Amino acid sequence: MSGAMDEPLPERGKRPAQGRSKTLRTALGGLFAFRGRSSPTVEVGVSVLAAAIVLGLWEAASRAGWIAPQFLPSPSAVLGALWTMTTEQSLGYHIAVSTGRVWAAFLLAAAMAIPIGILMSSYRIVGAALEPMIDFIRYLPVPALVPLSIIWFGVGETTKIFLLWLGTFFQLVLLVADDMRRVPHEYVEVARTVGANSRQLMWDVALRSMGPTLLDNLRITLGWCWTYLIIAEIVAASSGIGYVIWQARRFVKTPEVMAGVVVIGLIGLVTDQLLRLLHRRFFRYL
């Protein structure tokens, strides 16, 4: 028998060679067709253009005096605030402190959620014992637990990490349990048939099969961590971006407040893109 019998599928992402102008025209046309396809370069161009238009309108609105600057300062004022905060108010330090808190809490939550989530789906006793409890705690609003956590841990680092952990761990553990449940039983059975023991099933099959969705879920919960960070730092902190924003608010320094928000947004964007890049690197086979 011969390998030429059924044709391999074409490599994804590779398109037949075409003239440059024709490619561009197809890509532009694809932007407007229902479920059309375009090229990555063209799409980045559209994204940048759209952002520039929004910023331009915003700047124009502020300059024309349509909106009072105490409410919505212009992008240039925010940029100016960002500059003075960086040079004079050690914004870099606060960013480092916040990033450290987010990662500490996130890594702690992940280190606990991954094994527990996997066990919940692998052994009915763990699942039956923990699932209702976790499902309940998951719906408790984190802000409502702030007073309790201050009573428990005071106003130090522990409270902040605890609040961030609280916001991510319970969500993540259920996501991991779900990823584990979705490992096709065929994979497990094939591996058992060729002699894999439980440990090998876990490492060589289940974790490999879960890998892509697991990393995706980690990326998403890391994003949530940043939203809880502000709550934690507003309540009890003397450092971090949340603290900076809250201080600026007290003096109605709206550009500084906006600058703080923008910084968080940028960190979120960059982290997200880095993790997506990692995803593509790790899971080339997809």
Add this chain to the structure above:
Amino acid sequence: MTADYLRFYGVAKTFGTVPVVRRTDLSIARDALVVFLGPSGCGKTTLMRMVGGLDSPTEGWIELDGGRVDRPDRRRGMVFQSYSSFPWLTVAQNIAFGMRYRDDLTAAEKQERVRHYLDLVGLTDFADSYPSRISGGMRQRVAIARTLAAGSEVLLMDEPFGALDALTRERLQVQLRSIQKREAKTVVFVTHDVEEAVFLADRIILFSARPATIVADIDVTAELGAERPLDIRETRPFFDLRNHVLHLIRHETSEAA
């Protein structure tokens, strides 16, 4: 040929209170290609999983070569319809996975076997491709090569060609029969496609609607011979046998409906 290679002794299976397989006795010869044919949902997969040791009978037991089947092992390899190969491993690594937990082979021997089975299923050129980059038919050949590389004596195939287009399916049927004869393997093949059953099988075991029970045992080789060129499908004996089986299975489904 050993006539009593794979044997069912009063095998029955009940899920909760639902009987899925009714007490079944069956004996399958070594190196035979046996097709389990039956209407949808009759219990074929359940039977297959019990042979694989992935599920145990509620009553009775199954023996392979005189030894009782009570857990999965590589003597009986499974080929499923979907998720038949690991997407994170290349074609060659998927085939090697069959031997991953064997320490009776050296690395060089394993490599040699991978090469051999890659060639046997015609995938040498795609050794380093990932399953997502090859066709569905090729993926099923990867799974077949993996079970052979694992050293399985019995291939348990549950509608392995069910998701393929008609032409690919036909080619794989021809290839499967030739591999099975060349490598001298026992194959238990599950399908609900009568045409596929008649073309492939040395012997067809026809099951009733749920709970599964044997309603016919057809010696296809006696009717059509062991050689199965593609154009046998256009011959009179094939046509007659197909109609006969179709008639039997129609009778089964109409009773259930």
